[in-house]
Amino acid sequence: MNIYAMLQDKLQAIREEAVAAFKAATSSKDLYDQKVKYLGKKGSFSELMKEMGKLSKDERPKFGQLVNEVKNTLEDLFKELTDALKEKELNASLEDERIDMSLPGNRMRLGKKHPINMVIDELVDIFSRIGFSVRLGPLIERDRYNFEALNIPADHPARDMQDTFYIDEQHVLRTQTSPIQIHSLENESLPLRVLGPGAVFRSDYDVSHLPMFHQIEGILVDKEVSMADLKGILAYFAKEFFGPNVKIRLRPSFFPFTEPSAEVDCSCAVCDAKGCRMCGHTGWIEVAGCGLVHPNVFKEAGLDAEKWQGLAFGMGIERLAVVKYGVRDIRLFNENDMDFLGQF
Numbered sequence: 001m002n003i004y005a006m007l008q009d010k011l012q013a014i015r016e017e018a019v020a021a022f023k024a025a026t027s028s029k030d031l032y033d034q035k036v037k038y039l040g041k042k043g044s045f046s047e048l049m050k051e052m053g054k055l056s057k058d059e060r061p062k063f064g065q066l067v068n069e070v071k072n073t074l075e076d077l078f079k080e081l082t083d084a085l086k087e088k089e090l091n092a093s094l095e096d097e098r099i100d101m102s103l104p105g106n107r108m109r110l111g112k113k114h115p116i117n118m119v120i121d122e123l124v125d126i127f128s129r130i131g132f133s134v135r136l137g138p139l140i141e142r143d144r145y146n147f148e149a150l151n152i153p154a155d156h157p158a159r160d161m162q163d164t165f166y167i168d169e170q171h172v173l174r175t176q177t178s179p180i181q182i183h184s185l186e187n188e189s190l191p192l193r194v195l196g197p198g199a200v201f202r203s204d205y206d207v208s209h210l211p212m213f214h215q216i217e218g219i220l221v222d223k224e225v226s227m228a229d230l231k232g233i234l235a236y237f238a239k240e241f242f243g244p245n246v247k248i249r250l251r252p253s254f255f256p257f258t259e260p261s262a263e264v265d266c267s268c269a270v271c272d273a274k275g276c277r278m279c280g281h282t283g284w285i286e287v288a289g290c291g292l293v294h295p296n297v298f299k300e301a302g303l304d305a306e307k308w309q310g311l312a313f314g315m316g317i318e319r320l321a322v323v324k325y326g327v328r329d330i331r332l333f334n335e336n337d338m339d340f341l342g343q344f
């Protein structure tokens with residue numbers, strides 16, 4: 001057998017082997033590796049070419065052409081198979097990464113108003129309809145505004161260290177929103193109708209008491225103001241806030257900054273005044289304190305108590321929220337429990 005025929009057989013064998021290896025490749029990467037193995041610089045064809053030196057001068061170009069034809073055939077096959085494999089791979093990855101539009105998405109939790117702020121907003125709306133406008137005061141008050149100017153003398157139990165957070169001897173965290181009315185009396189022209197909502201602080205903590213809670217204070221000052229005006233305003237508030245059938249009653253009481261003073265009860269909207277757990281089976285719920293402005297408060301603010309008269313009322317926001325929404329534990333308002341807060 002001459003060398004030419006032998007190399008021709010070898011070429012044929014490499015060709016068949018390469019075609020089989022190309023066709024067996026299962027991925028484009030695998031196929032590329034096979035191409036390098038046969039057609040690369042150190043591949044089978046390069047090895048074969050080294051043996052060409054054994055051929056005669058006439059035979060070399062002829063065999064070289066033969067090798068090139070086989071190489072071209074394999075290059076074509078490689079390209080054809082690569083295209084097919086790449087398409088298959090693309091389809092597979094598309095299938096893998098397909099988005100199922102029917103799957104439930106990640107729910108986004110929208111923030112909403114805290115129930116305490118909802119009550120404050122509603123009260124501001126109700127009272128602004130009858131001419132009251134909002135004033136805000138500082139959370140840290142001078143002793144004079146929190147007590148003295150409100151006719152609370154030095155020995156009054158409300159000043160007890162157990163109830164009040166003292167910053168120093170002259171300053172306290174305000175224990176009530178009433179100081180707001182003193183600032184208004186001192187700084188604003190009369191007559192006035194002012195509403196003061198805000199946080200207040202007392203050293204107390206249990207099911208019905210929080211160290212920080214919210215009040216809203218209202219004061220109306222004019223030339224002639226009576227208990228009848230006060231009762232009318234509170235009856236209007238009760239109907240707007242709790243419902244059209246709600247009635248109010250005033251019970252005589254005592255506050256240092258009003259005279260006369262009264263506690264305000266609303267008929268229970270939960271049981272329609274028939275008696276339930278919320279109203280302690282009495283049909284009535286205490287919601288506010290009120291009265292006519294004490295002459296000493298006018299005097300402390302530098303106003304003529306003979307010339308001006310006023311009415312004032314104060315309510316606990318948490319208390320109103322508890323009654324309106326039927327919440328059992330007042331502490332829930334401060335716990336940031338999203339499930340609880342989301343109900344309102």
Ligand SMILES: [Zn+2]
Nearest residue numbers: 268271276279
């Ligand atoms: Zn009731």
